[in-house]
Amino acid sequence: MQDNRPIPTTVELVVAPEPRTTRRETAVVYMPEAPLEMKYFARCFAHAYITPAGAPCKADPAPFIRAAVGAVLPSLRYELLPPGHGADRMVLFRSPEDREAAMERQPFALDGASARLVREGETSDLQRVNLDTLAHVALRGYPREQRSVEDICSNCCSFGHLLEVDPACFTAPNLSPVRAVVRTEHAREIPRQVRIRWPGGAFRHVVPVQILRVWDRSESTDAANGEYVPIYGPAVVVPP
Known part of the structure; x- marks a missing residue:
């Protein structure tokens, strides 16, 4: 048991470092928008x-x-x-x-x-990117123990800023897909799989990522107020 949550039987014990891949080595993390103050x-x-x-x-x-x-x-x-x-x-x-x-x-x-x-924010060592791409993704074989909005947001932050989650996912059976909408720079930022780690880092669960749809952010923006229009309804929008 880790962090008072049971370790599912579907996880694997990490006994070797993760292999190198062709993906870039720099760490990319999508953070929530800063508050007005x-x-x-x-x-x-x-x-x-x-x-x-x-x-x-x-x-x-x-x-x-x-x-x-x-x-x-x-x-x-x-x-x-x-x-x-x-x-x-x-x-x-x-x-x-x-x-x-x-x-x-x-x-x-x-x-x-x-x-x-x-x-501040305009120095030459900083790179500004436009997050104008929205992607509807399915995280397949997703463990029930990590189905809070906070955990889903954390597990998606390497490839996008979480906008909303399908509410049906929270009551779905264990290892069923979690469907979410993320905002990202390019669809190519979305990996084929993500590794979910439990506290302590000894266990992980590999979750395949399926891209269901990709579209420009302008298609989901309210013309009156410029706000995002959710596909699952306002109740499941993740606060900025």
């Missing part, structure tokens, strides 16, 4: 990059950034934080409006060097 908070951040690369001020960037920004926007208030995304410093503004005011006046030049701001 977190989106607002993210719009208060920027990353400061000092050029040229050999500028002496890069050894101690905070005084230079404060002096360069202060020369142009003396009343602007912000906080300098440890850097990320290859920047010299992270900048936290008091509001998104303050950040945009600084963006409009950059670059901030001083003594032969300059500081340039990049908005």
Whole structure:
């Protein structure tokens, strides 16, 4: 028994590492959309990059950034934080409006060097993708012990963001298919099978994935409010 849930007799004991495949080695996880308050908070951040690369001020960037920004926007208030995304410093503004005011006046030049701001989420090391593909999939031989929305979402997160689940799946017999709709970048992201692991990692259950239908997200979007129109009804839509 793992995590107070019984291990089905259909699982197999893992005795060797999973074999390498032709699929990419980087980990891809589809996360739920951030709440509005977190989106607002993210719009208060920027990353400061000092050029040229050999500028002496890069050894101690905070005084230079404060002096360069202060020369142009003396009343602007912000906080300098440890850097990320290859920047010299992270900048936290008091509001998104303050950040945009600084963006409009950059670059901030001083003594032969300059500081340039990049908005949070727009740095060159991040890749933005459009999740415009919807797929109706069937997870075959799916164990009854993992039929909560949370478990299904977790088991689908490697290839898509779970939108809804067929409610009939929750009362179906053990190892019957679980049908769900996921939002993904490309249908080719959907694997032929997923491995469901129980807590502790000692056991796994291999679930074949069948693609039932693929279509563009615009076909399931309400023209009035831009929201997703579920195929199984609003009661089974997974909260964002």
